[in-house]
Amino acid sequence: MQGFLHLENYQTIDMKRILPILLLLTCSVYAQESLTYQRPTEEIASLLEAPLTPAVVFSPDKKWMVLLDRSDYPTIEELSRPELRLAGLRIDPGNNGQSRQRYLIGIKLKSLADKKDYEVKGLPSPLLMSSPSFSPDGKKMAFLQNTADRIELWMVDLTTFTASKLSERRLSAIFGNAYSWLSDSQHLVFTAVPVERQALPEKSRVPRGPTIEENLGKKAPNRTYQDLLKNAYDEEVFEYYATSQIVVKNISGAESILGKPALYTTVNPSPDGNYLLTRALHRPYSYIVPFNRFPQVVTVLDKQGGLVKTIIDLPLVDNLPTGFNAVPTGPRAHNWRSDAPATLYWVEAQDGGDPKAKADVRDKVFEQAAPFTGSPTELIKLPLRYAGITWGNANTAWVYENWWTDRKTKTHQLNPTTKTVKLIEDRSSEDVYTDPGNVVMEWNGMGRSVMMIRDNAVWLTGDGSSPEGDLPFLDKMDLASGKKTRLWRCAAPYYESVSAVVDPKKTVFITSRESLTENPNYFIRSGKTITQLTNFPHPYPLLKDVKKQVLKYKRDDGVDLTANLYLPPNYKKEDGPLPTFLWAYPEEFKSSANAGQVKGSPHTFPRIGWGSAIFWVAKGYAILDNASIPIVGEGDKEPNDTYIKQLVASAKAAIDHGASLGVVDPNRVAAGGHSYGAFMTGNLLAHSDLFKAGIARSGAYNRTLTPFGFQAEERTYWEAPQVYFEMSPFSYADKINEPILLIHGEADNNSGTFPVQTERFYNALKGHGATTRFVLLPYESHGYQGKESLLHMLWEMDAWLEKYVKNAGKNVMPTGGK
Secondary structure (H helix, E strand, C coil), rough: CCCCCCCCCCCCCHHHHHHHHHHHHHHHHHHHHCCCCCCCCCCHHHHHCCCCCCEEEECCCCEEEEEEEECCCCHHHHHCCCCCEEEEEEEEEEEEEECCCEEEEEEEEEECCCCEEECEEECCCCCEEEEEEEEEEEEECEEECCCCCCCCEEEEEEECEEECCCCCCCEECCCCCCEEEEHHCCCEEEEECCCCCCCCCCCCCCCCCCCCCCCCCCCCCCCCCCCCCHHHHHHHHHHHHEEEEEEECCCCCCCEEEEECCCCCEEECCCCCEEEEEEEEECCCCCCCCHHHCCEEEEECCCCCCCEEEEECCCCCCCCCCCCCCCCCCEEEECCCCCCCCEEEEEEEECCCCCCCCCCEEEEEEEEEEECCCEEEEEEEEEEEEEEEEEEEEEEEEEEEEEECCCCCEEEEECCCCCEEEEEEEEECCCCHHHCCCCCCECCCCEEEEEEEEEEEEEEEECCCCCCCCCCEEEEEEEECCCEEEEEEECCEEEEEEEEEEEECCEEEEEEEEECCCCCCCCEECCCEEEEEECCCCCCCCCCEEEEEEEEEEEECCCEEEEEECCCCCCCHCCCCCEEEEECEEEEEEEEHHHHCCCCCCCCCCCCCCCCCCHHHHHEEEEEEEEEEEEEEECCCCCCHHHHHHHHHHHHHHHHHHHHHHCCEEEEEEEEEEEHHHHHHHHHHHHHCCEEEEEHHHHHHCCCHHCCCCCCCCCCCCCCHHHHHHHHHHHHHHHCCCCCCEECCCCCCCCCCCHHHHHHHHHHHHCCCCCEEEEEEEECCCCCCCCCHHHHHHHHHHHHHHHHHCCCCCCCCCCCEE
């Protein structure tokens, strides 16, 4: 055993001399271990290392299916490369892009006409593709090629199947997608690293003075954010990497530089290609909020780079009221209408942006067409908070609004020309059974995504949630009457959903179909004819006969619950009950009926992501995956006021039901979760004796460290101090008497889940004599990426489950190795 001396062959050793050494070694084992990355058993490792199924996209004209091979998990060496964490961003200083990227490493074209595959010539080697985007005419596809020291703009010609580099300039991509097509399919606009950029100023060892923040009496409540600016030098570095130059590129060769460099976060061409809508950050910056709340000037430029109009200079947003429906005052969310050549629209709060203020109208939506000299036109008044617009044509747009407190959501059908409005949806956002689905979109002639409208009708696709599980569908809806016609619905034993509508009038569409034993593959449906387009193999032969069942059961207060039960491939009921791993993530609801609705399908393929609990079905465990843990507060009641009671009752119901089926051993059950699921795990061990052990990854355990709200909790610590205290596992560390494994990424960037949360929780547990282990993964964020990290995480979890659950009371050592 690593860390211990073996003394059986050394009877003559002086025990008085060796005893202090033994004590020191024993203490060091319990305090910390210097352990190299470990590898779990092959049953688990092979699942993580299984080949990835290609990503699939369709060209706008639906003539091409593009299959994109995805990169494997990066190595820890890749994660350890230089990274800047500034203003809520993670920047690769080498190539002026975002760090921690996963790339597309292969491309193949499939013609939907002849079903043949075509290889692409001239690709860079190695291919490290990101942000693929089709031209409006569907004949070309641009993408970014990422290297260690630059990001380049490339293009694939779908008529010749050849790739070529479009520009020698280094692109600047720290804010995400760095380019856009213009409507003529011959030009692109992108943000480039300024050619004249000088070397980054070195940080002085001697500070120029203290860092000072000040608030002069105004309320500025903010949730906890990571990776913020901390000092004046951070501001300099942020400006250095965030400053870019706008470039317009003709794919035939010519390039034009527009205007002067600035901190552009958005460069969005108008649908007709004649204007550019830009957003540029400027000082003063903030040390308490990320970049998207910094002051920013919104402007419209012409395609030569000339200033057409300064739309607005938005101030720093560091003083939003509390509440999920809080928004800034003044105009916000400026964008182009997708269905018009060059018309801006935006939203303005009418309640001061404060959800606690009483108002008959919360938001108004306005528009203004080029040349932006006339008065803005009001499009619609909204009694709830604006939640987006889907544009169709001059006569049809759908406007969405919602309200968090009562989970209300509404959809209005707006005629943008006459300004007439018709309500077409009014329901609870929690009620998945009444979800009408999403309108099918298509590209118009300007390369913008708009509603697919034919003969005054639209098409809808959705999950089709029902008491029998999810049954995806395709509907046709008449815009005048609102009448819907069901054209197709998924049927057992498959889970099948619509991926693209090829010909709406003939009802020709492409689906992704899967089953418990069949990897998702693509099919084209035309009437009763079904043609298979892909043949992706089963990536997990070890689990090809795994058993899955959607369990339905009740909590002691009558709330309906579900869980996905996975059983080992060769399991038979006469084998008896199994050690069990329950994996969950609590959700808040305002309705018991909606909380109990069935979600998911018994026919979905068991995808195994890095964070899945399904790995352990290969080790002989029963898995209660995605066990529903609804936290309900109806009417004026807040869900979290009875969080602990509902949490424990939900877990008990899952275990009891599994035990009643004879498959769950109630004396050998582990609880586990990631993020809010880790928080759940800590509370389950603190407030119940249902579990033999727990595994908590990247959680927050002390809610006083997130005092202005967390998860779905809108109240602040000072408004509900007892709730914050009672919901914190840290408060009850002395009550946790089951073994708990804590894992956290050293570089967690998620709001609220600072690594210190786990550090302090571990210290509290250790101080009260708990059996616990804390694993801090170097360079890992909230979601883990490094292959060595993931294999080691699985090794740690497997060892914990084997020792404290499956073989509880036995002396079991971790299996697997380096």
